[in-house]
Amino acid sequence: MKARSTEATDGPFERFDRLFRAVTSVPKSEVEKLEARERIKNRRSRAQKKAAKLRKAAKNEP
Amino acid sequence: MGRDKEAEECFPELNGSNYRVTSQKDETYNCVAWAVGDTSHFWDDVRVKGRRVKGYFWPPRLSAETVEGWKQVFILHGYAECDSRSFETELEKVAIFELANEPSHVARQLDGGKWTSKLGKSCDIEHSTLDVLEGEEYGKVKVIMSRPCKDGKRVRSL
Numbered sequence: 774m775k776a777r778s779t780e781a782t783d784g785p786f787e788r789f790d791r792l793f794r795a796v797t798s799v800p801k802s803e804v805e806k807l808e809a810r811e812r813i814k815n816r817r818s819r820a821q822k823k824a825a826k827l828r829k830a831a832k833n834e835p
Numbered sequence: 836m837g838r839d840k841e842a843e844e845c846f847p848e849l850n851g852s853n854y855r856v857t858s859q860k861d862e863t864y865n866c867v868a869w870a871v872g873d874t875s876h877f878w879d880d881v882r883v884k885g886r887r888v889k890g891y892f893w894p895p896r897l898s899a900e901t902v903e904g905w906k907q908v909f910i911l912h913g914y915a916e917c918d919s920r921s922f923e924t925e926l927e928k929v930a931i932f933e934l935a936n937e938p939s940h941v942a943r944q945l946d947g948g949k950w951t952s953k954l955g956k957s958c959d960i961e962h963s964t965l966d967v968l969e970g971e972e973y974g975k976v977k978v979i980m981s982r983p984c985k986d987g988k989r990v991r992s993l
Contacts, residue, residue: 809841813955813972815866815940816879816899829883 839958848967849960857951858959863890867905869953870929870943871912872990878908902977905931905938914980920965922948926981927989930965934974942968946989 783791836856843849867878873892880893880900887893894911898904906916909929920930922944930950932940942952942965952968953959962968965976 806844809845809957810972812841812860812957813845815953815955816938817881826883829888 836958839960841957842954842960845954845972846968846970848970849962853964853967854960854962856958857961858953860956860958862956864953865955866941866953867908868892869951869959870941870990871908900937902931902933902938905941906978906980909941909980913982915982917979917981920944920976920979923981925984925987927984928979928981930976931978931980932968932973932975933977934972938977940968940973943990 836858838849838851838854839856842854842856861874863877864874865877865879868874868876871878876892877890878893878899879891880898881888881891893899894908897907897911909931914927914929917926917928920928922928928944930942930944931938932942940952942950942962945951945961949961949963950965951959951961969975
């Protein structure tokens with residue numbers, strides 16, 4: 774209950790700070806593992822293909 | 836070149852006695868490129884507004900998203916589906932892996948019966964069996980294909 778009431782009174786900075794700490798608390802080894810798994814993929818994922826399309830489209834915009 | 840820590844993390848069956856690294860990491864080609872013998876492209880169907888993206892190649896009108904599409908690529912290169920993954924002197928073989936109903940990897944058999952694989956953007960490895968790459972990352976071998984060796988030679992020894 775206490776934590777809940779603290780969250781309720783948090784401002785945007787506190788919320789961002791909490792989120793940032795949560796994200797950066799992922800161990801480096803886990804990140805490296807994810808990167809390794811990405812590297813051994815033989816196909817670009819749909820998300821990567823979509824991102825490439827968007828980047829290319831953005832470049833072509835006047 | 837020995838062993839690769841990343842590869843061993845992704846494929847727990849790999850160990851010092853059943854594989855060895857045979858190239859540096861290279862982002863410009865993948866397993867399909869390595870299997871067909873064209874390391875100048877990353878073989879995948881990547882297009883923007885219908886136009887191919889530089890560095891990528893995929894044969895026209897074939898699907899890169901299905902095992903059938905990958906099979907067709909190898910049919911274009913003279914392969915036909917077969918049953919056995921065992922080494923046969925006069926036959927060159929490839930094995931297509933499937934994960935979650937999609938093609939994930941292809942390995943090529945070497946003279947002598949070992950297999951060679953390009954691990955995505957990472958390194959090439961030589962591995963004693965196909966099983967060592969089966970698992971969470973590449974799934975299971977779905978299709979084996981073979982073709983007669985050309986004048987007794989295999990794709991990279993032509």
